[in-house]
Amino acid sequence: MLSGKTLSVDDIHKPNFVWFEDNWTHDNVMHKHEKAQLIYVEIGFQYLTVNGKIYLLPQNHVAWIPPNAIHKTNSHSEIIKLMIIFFEVSKSDLFYYEVNIFSVPPVLKEMIKYAEKWSRNIEESADENIFLKALYNELPNFVADAIQLHISLPEDKRLSKAIKYLNNNYTKDLKMDDLSEIAALSLRSIERIFKKETGLTLSKYQQMLRIIKSLELLSAHKWTISEIAYKVGYKSLQAYTNSFKSVMQYSPSDFLKTI
Structure with missing residues (x-):
């Protein structure tokens, strides 16, 4: 569950879901989602705790969190601007089942920002599905610039x-x-x-x-x-x-x- 929001991601019956907030806050508790999630930080920074490791997600970077990974997020930034895209994972590609932190190449940044138009849309949309599926399919290629910033607990x-x-x-x-x-x-x-x-x-x-x-x-x-x-x-x-x-x-x- 995301703090201060009225939606529960696992109750949304569509394959992909975009969630954008200007000043994002989370419950400081460990939780998990059936869907995987891509977290993009446009302003500020986030700390992620995923499966016993602490990651830093700097500004203009994204994190990929696999489905059902136990995690929590928090930040000390005065201003935080995030976009999160949730995905159903159907591929066997190992990428989709590992945590990855990587800088955002220009193409991915523009795709994520374009997807903002569907933020919190709970209705099925053919255009949204096609666009987000293309983004999803390209993620393993974008991860070529990955950095691994984590500390094991x-x-x-x-x-x-x-x-x-x-x-x-x-x-x-x-x-x-x-x-x-x-x-x-x-x-x-x-x-x-x-x-x-x-x-x-x-x-x-x-x-x-x-x-x-x-x-x-x-x-x-x-x-x-x-x-x-x-x-x-x-x-x-x-x-x-x-x-x-x-x-x-x-x-x-x-x-x-x-x-």
């Missing part, structure tokens, strides 16, 4: 305090010794559990946190790239730029051109 409760501390202090130069003390685990134990649960080393996890936070700040258009570099814990603009490129495959200034 550990299931092992022994890591809870350490992960919370890390998420709140990602700008500091932390070591495993710090997390070991907070979690009351031996250094050897926390190193093993951390890598198993997150799939990342501490330095890589911290890098992802910093880059995700910097994308949020870049999207706000309130600070220079240099200011953001220091805000998220880097000691120089060059160090931030190198780190950003290693994750995103392009520079912070290139990212700003897309939003």
